[in-house]
Amino acid sequence: MNDKGKIVLGLIVFLVIMTFPMWYNFINGVVPFEDAVVQTANTPGKDKCVRAADYMRTQHMDLLNEWRQEVVRNGDRYTEDAYGNKIEKSLSNTCMDCHSNKEEFCDRCHNYMAVAPYCWDCHVLPAEVQQADMALKVDATEGNE
Amino acid sequence: MIEKALQGGKGYWTLIVILLAVIGVGVLAYLKQFSEGLTVTGLSRDVSWGLYIAQFTFLVGVAASAVMVVLPYYLHNYKMFGKLTILGEFLAIGACIMCMTFIFVDMGQPFRIGNVFLYPSPHSMMFWDTVVLFGYLLLNILISRVAMSSENKGVAPPKWIKPFIILSIPWAISIHTVTAFLYSGLAARPFWMTAVLAPRFLASAFASGPALLIILCLILKRFTKFDAGREPIQKLGVIVAYAMALNIFLILMEIFTAVYSGIPEHIDHFKYMFVGLQDAEGVMVTNLVPWMWTSSVLAVFSLSLLLVTKLRQNETILGIAAVAVFASLWIDKGMGMIVAGFTPNPTHVVVPYTPTLIESLITLAIWGMGALIVTILYKVALTLRKQVQRVPYRA
Amino acid sequence: MSFDRRKFVKAASIAALGGVVSPPLKLFGGVVVDGQSAEAVPEAVSGCIGCECSPVAPPTNATRWAMVIDLKTCREHEDCTICMDACHKTHNVPDVDNPKEQMKWIWKEHFGHAFHEADHPYLEEHVKHSNALLMCNHCNNPPCVSVCPTNATFKREKDGLVMMDWHRCIGCRYCIAACPYGSRSFNYTEPKKYFAEKGIQIEPDFPTRTRGVVEKCTFCEERLARGLWPACVDACPHNALVFGDLDNPDDPVRCLLAKHFTIRRKPALGTEPEIYYIV
Incomplete structure (x- = not known):
């Protein structure tokens, strides 16, 4: 076993590389994400999400996956929120309606x-459309001049 | 075992470096395709499979052909192939990995490829093809690994491996049969929808695979100390001769059926291949014609060399014939098979397809990768064999 | 656009939810918010030519959707692209100049190409030089569904629609090889770039697709769910497209099929296409 030194050295190098992200964050003083409350931009007549905030924070992707499966594969488009209101299972039309501040919120x-x-x-962001719309108008005016 | 791959002469390392360079260029080309989409290829909405799927189809045959050395050795106790079985199995491993890589680079959404296993769909031939190809790769890795390690220790392989070896024989047939079913079950493509496709695939596989093995043996003999022996190579030559004759026969059957019946949607594909067809603007499209005639001439030329015993017995001539068989089938079963299947399209319109540079570089790189795998595996096997210094024997 | 489509569709879906189905279109017209007039919504009639049965909205309990295309009427309006424009606008189908990478959900093809087996040199002049309107046939026995290795394309049990799950498609294009009608298009590149290049606004109600997936006509599944006719049927000012439930003997499509000689594309293949053509 005359390769013992090499093997140990190799293992140390491997461990250092593997744990690099931890060292990096430690040295740079990156702190864990504060549980920041992010306000939604647009809540016309609504003050509650379709599920409790705690659930949504950790599980929204599961709910979206479930909705996606039901809408796309079964054509089953409507459901009830946690308070018994009928809602459409739609990222663009239901979620993003309130949470239109994607950059902040998502x-x-x-x-x-x-x-x-x-x-x-693929799913279209209302803001994105508005921006594109504005860019278009600018283009059009320039074109006219 | 694998450390033997790191001990080699100048020639070995030159080859490795060249192959790595080819792969490197291809990786860059793939990154471009990955970021821009398949628009960097020559594919279109009409010819939606091309160079990649052509290579895949051809290489499944090469992978399956390992059975042509394994079967005589294990089922007929043909000892002469003892030295060759490991080479055949390693060639199969390389070919299998190339096949999978070609499928991967052909995907529009390569990172979703796991969906094939997440949502298994037994009604799809592509699902079955993935299953049998993976299974075949694992079988060959297992068998060659066990055989090599036993040979290294100078003992007979354990008994439990025998059933796997026997299983690998029908499995090899299955991978190419299922690959033929990918095409022959499509009502939309009359060119492929023929019962003779699976037999034809197998015949061409058993010609092209052993032909490649002959070429590899002759290269090894010329550049290394390994000599597979005169007789095994001659026997491979006989296998190639019969398989090639059968393949040409089956192609002639296809041509007869199409030409004699005269059904336009059958005959048009052959016209496109051998004389050209007019596109929507009335321009004659002949891009496959020179290729198909080259393939045909090479097929007849190689078969005439192989059928004459005296010529076949000359190893140089055998080598030339093997190269001709390989090239002929690479054209016919690859691009000819795939592109002609899509041309004319279902609305009887001819849309020409020409691979782009990017597509060709990626293709070349995957061939380079296959060559690298086979080189390294052969290097390991032959180095070990040299050290053991005994006539190899297996189960 | 004079009215907010997003809001309109939302209002429409709410109305549909409430079970207000018949006659929804008129009602929707009334629901349109912001005081916009109902005239903004074209009145959709998927009617049977010279027939009593002309419902104002698609049935809600259809079990086998089908379409009858009246090529005679279509031929009278040779350069008409209204249905195609409506479809491609509604579904964000990009306008691609390179013919090799074109995206087609509904398109016109030379009659002889579309109906090869019906073509001959002495065909009626106006038929011979006409175009046929093509789209996905929503086959009852769809080969694209059989070959899909991930079930990304599937036939919906309840109404026979051949659907696509664009989240799941791996882009292997086996379905393109299997479709005898050329009804499938592949996104060779990022589709959104065409909208930016051409300055075409993306419809927010429907997703675009992403690079590397296959797409095709969906018979406007998303509109049917809201009690609306497919966009092409809705848009056709000449009533050349008639859509309905093939399983209902009183449906206009059945009425039309009983009264006219109709053909389908490549019937010999056994795919059972559900688009019928009056020639």
Whole structure:
């Protein structure tokens, strides 16, 4: 076993590399995510989410997956929220209606958790549309001049 | 065992470096495809499978052909193939991995490939193809690993491996049968919808695979100290000759059925391959024609060399014939098979397909990767064998 | 647009939820908010030509959706693209210039190409040089569904629609190889880029697709769920598209099929296409 030194050295290098993100955050003084309360931008006549906030904070992806399955595969589009109101199972039309401040509401936490859900690759963001709309109008005016 | 791959001469390392360079270029090309989508390929809404799926189809055959050395050795106790079985199995491993990589690079959403297992769909031939290909890869890894380690220790392989070896024989047939079913079950594509497709795939596989094995043996003989022996190589030559004859026969059957019946949607595909067809603007599209004639000439040429015993017995001529068989089938079963199936399209319109540079570089890299795998595995096997210094024997 | 479509669809769906189904279109017109007039919504009639049965809204309990396309009427309006425009607008189908990567949910194809087996050199002149309106046939026996390795494309049990789950599609394009009608399109590149390039506004009510998935006509499943006709049927000013429940003997599609000689594309393949053509 004359390779013992090499093996131990290799293991140490491996461990250091594996734990690099921890060291990095420690040295840079990154603190754990504060349980920040994020206000939603637009709540016309609604003060409650379709489920309790605690549940939504940790489980919204499960609910969305469930909705997606039911809508896409069974054509089953409507359900009730936690308070018995009929709602449409729709990210764009139900969720984003209140939570239209995606950057504040969705991205902040997703970025912190380093997750990149691909929802908005396809589902259209109302704000995005508005921006595109404005860009169009600008283009059009420029074109006219 | 694998550390033997790190001890080699100048020639070995030059080859490794060249292959790594080819792979490196291909990885860059794939990154471009990954970020921009399959738009970087020459594929279209009409010809939606091309170079990648062509390579996949051809290589499933190469993988399956390992059975042509395993079967005589284990079922007929043909000892001469003893030295070759491990080479055949390693070739199968390399080919299987190449097949999977070609499927992977062809996917529009490669990261979702796990969905095939998350949502298994037994009604889809592609599901079954994935299952049998994975199974075949595992079988070959297991068998070759056990056989090598026993050989290394100079003992007979354990008895429990025998059933796996026997299983690998029908399994090899199944991978290519299921691959043929991918195509032959499609009512939308008359060119593929033929009962003779699976037999034809097997015949061409048993010609192209052993032909590649002959080429590899001759290369090993020329550049290394390993000599598979004259007789096994000659026997492989006989296998290639029969399989190639059968393959040509089956292709002629296809051509007869299409031409004599004269049904346009059958004959049009052959016209497109051998004389060209007009596209929507009336322009003659002949992009496959030179390829198909090259393939046909090579097929006839190689078969005439192989059928004459005296010619076949000359190893140089056998080598030339093997290269001709391999090239002929690579064209016919790859691009010819896939692209002609899509041309003309279901609305009888001809849309030409030409692979792009990016597509070709990715394809080349996957071939490079296969070559690298086979090189390393052969290197390990032959180094070990040299050390053991005894006539290898197996179960 | 003179009225807010998003709000309209929402109002419509709420109305549908409340069980107010018949006659929903008129009602929806009244529900449209912000004081916009009902005229903004075209009155949809999926009617049977010269027939009594002309319902104002699609049935809610259909078990086998089907469509009858009156190519005779279609031929009278050679350059008409209203249905295609409506569909592609509603579903954010990008306008792609490169013919090899075009996205088609509903499109026109030369008659001889669409109905190869009905073509011959001495065909009636106006038929010979006409175009046929094509889309997904929503086959009763769909080969695309059989071949899909992930069940991303599937036939909906309740009404026979051939649907796609764009979240699940791996982009293997086996369905494109299996479809005898060329009804499927693949996103060779990011579809959103075409909207930006051409300055076309993305409809917020319907998702775009992402690069690397296959797509096709859905028979406007999302509109049917809200008690609306498919966008193409709704948009056609000439009543050339008639949509309904094939399983209901009193449905207009059945009425039309009983009164006219109709053909289907490639019936010999046994796929049982559910688009019927009056030629």
